[in-house]
Amino acid sequence: MKLCIPTMEKGGLDDMVSDHFGRAPTFTVVDLDTNDVLIVKNRSEHMGGLGKPPEHIAKTGAQIMICAGLGPKAIDMLSSFGINVFVGATGTARDAIKLWTDGKLQPATHDTACKDHHH
Numbered sequence: 001m002k003l004c005i006p007t008m009e010k011g012g013l014d015d016m017v018s019d020h021f022g023r024a025p026t027f028t029v030v031d032l033d034t035n036d037v038l039i040v041k042n043r044s045e046h047m048g049g050l051g052k053p054p055e056h057i058a059k060t061g062a063q064i065m066i067c068a069g070l071g072p073k074a075i076d077m078l079s080s081f082g083i084n085v086f087v088g089a090t091g092t093a094r095d096a097i098k099l100w101t102d103g104k105l106q107p108a109t110h111d112t113a114c115k116d117h118h119h
Contacts, residue, residue: 003100004029004062004083005093006053011039013094021070022046022053028093029060054078065108066096072110 006024018024043049089096
């Protein structure tokens with residue numbers, strides 16, 4: 001199973017979880033079966049590139065998105081790619097994975113979406 005976490009700087013397990021999903025500089029993708037870590041630079045339109053972040057994440061094969069929070073459009077788009085989203089992550093990517101495996105993150109819904117991202 002592959003998990004994806006939006007990260008603040010260069011990515012990786014010891015990088016901090018980004019507070020803003022769409023503007024995260026990197027996405028850290030972790031394969032729990034092999035322990036492989038893939039760092040994907042955010043090249044979406046939010047960062048001057050093309051496409052939306054969920055489109056780039058879907059190409060990695062991630063099945064789970066773990067983040068601090070995100071807007072309803074991002075939740076819907078990730079869901080359309082079959083990616084389950086969990087919110088409430090804090091700390092490093094490694095911390096976020098532990099929170100998820102311990103069942104301490106909640107599934108993302110329109111009720112748990114960031115209220116200032118209804119654009």
